[in-house]
Amino acid sequence: METRDELLNELTTIEKWEKDQKGLWFWERLGRLPFKMLDKLTPKFIQEKISLLLDELGNYIQNGGRYLSNEKRVLKLVERKTGTEVNNLADLQQISVKDMKELSLSLADQQKKVATAQGAGTGIGGLFTLAIDIPALLTLSLKTLQDIAILHGYDPNDRKERIFILKCLQFSSSDIVGKEAILNELSSYGEVQSQEMISQLQGWREVTVTYMDQFGWKKLLQMIPIAGILFGAFANRSMIHDVAESGIMLYQKRKILERLEGTELI
Numbered sequence: 467m468e469t470r471d472e473l474l475n476e477l478t479t480i481e482k483w484e485k486d487q488k489g490l491w492f493w494e495r496l497g498r499l500p501f502k503m504l505d506k507l508t509p510k511f512i513q514e515k516i517s518l519l520l521d522e523l524g525n526y527i528q529n530g531g532r533y534l535s536n537e538k539r540v541l542k543l544v545e546r547k548t549g550t551e552v553n554n555l556a557d558l559q560q561i562s563v564k565d566m567k568e569l570s571l572s573l574a575d576q577q578k579k580v581a582t583a584q585g586a587g588t589g590i591g592g593l594f595t596l597a598i599d600i601p602a603l604l605t606l607s608l609k610t611l612q613d614i615a616i617l618h619g620y621d622p623n624d625r626k627e628r629i630f631i632l633k634c635l636q637f638s639s640s641d642i643v644g645k646e647a648i649l650n651e652l653s654s655y656g657e658v659q660s661q662e663m664i665s666q667l668q669g670w671r672e673v674t675v676t677y678m679d680q681f682g683w684k685k686l687l688q689m690i691p692i693a694g695i696l697f698g699a700f701a702n703r704s705m706i707h708d709v710a711e712s713g714i715m716l717y718q719k720r721k722i723l724e725r726l727e728g729t730e731l732i
Contacts, residue, residue, distance in 0.1 A: 468562050473722050476563055480719045487645050526608065527628055533605060535612035535622055544569060544617065558619040563721055567714060570614045574710035577610045581702035589698025603702055607635055607709045614713040618721045631713075638712035652716060 468476075525531050537555075544552045544561065547569055552558060558566075581603065588599035611631045612622040620627050630652070637648045690697070 467560070468564065468725075470726065473563065473726050476567075476718065477722050477726070480715050480722070483715050484649060527625065527632065530622060530628060533608050533612075535609050535616065537616055537621075540573075540613050540616040543573065547572065555616065555619050555621055558617070561619075563718060563725065566618050566721065567718055569617050570710070570714045570717070573613050573617065574610065574706070574714065577606060577613075577710065578703050578706045581606055581706040582699045585698035585700070585702030586695045587698075589694035589696070590692065595694075599698065599702070603705060606706060610706060610710050611635060611713040614710065614717055618717040620717070634713045634716050635709060637716065638708045652720075 526533050541552045541554070541557075544550065544558065548561065548565055550557075550560065552561075561569075584602060584606070585599065588595040588602070608631065611634050615622050615627060615631060620630075622628055622631065633648055633652060637645055640648060
């Protein structure tokens with residue numbers, strides 16, 4: 467297991483990343499403007515279909531449903547990469563934070579390839595395949611974050627953990643004000659009750675709306691048939707990159723703080 471100094475060094479890296487997140491506001495605002503145009507251009511039947519698909523995510527907080535990740539698959543990945551026998555989440559406590567990060571980065575690379583292929587495929591049809599692409603990308607984002615949670619020893623079957631995952635998703639697409647507020651909330655996550663976190667979410671739809679707004683200009687370009695293949699691949703890959711990066715950093719910080727607290731008790 468890592469030393470206290472090693473944990474503190476990793477924590478410093480994460481805190482520097484958090485500070486860097488506060489300089490993205492202008493570009494995020496710029497990226498949201500075209501999405502408002504996209505709403506006006508999108509036929510009503512497609513808007514209704516997207517809305518119905520997004521409504522399914524409301525059940526995610528309650529029971530996870532079909533969005534829950536495959537824990538056994540993730541544990542097998544840990545065994546294959548580390549050579550350590552891992553039968554359950556408790557066994558992951560013997561894995562170092564550094565290994566957790568490397569495993570998460572490896573998994574994120576795999577998911578980015580899936581997202582790239584998915585974006586290219588749905589980009590063929592331009593506007594009409596957006597109805598398929600957006601919910602599919604949300605599903606991939608949730609499963610990516612759940613896999614990262616499992617790699618750090620946390621159980622997405624826990625309702626409280628799914629709220630933390632949605633907060634990670636929301637963080638990846640929030641503006642500077644939203645990012646700072648979420649960081650403040652998550653800094654004391656272990657001390658708050660599930661019901662309080664639910665009220666802080668102000669409804670799961672806030673997460674999905676913020677998530678879609680953030681990459682509006684990319685999806686606007688994806689409306690162009692054929693050319694949308696390139697734009698769709700780029701948009702989806704960059705979105706999964708942002709989601710995975712946020713999840714890795716926030717889960718790394720949470721795990722490091724837990725282990726630092728444990729070293730103080732020894």
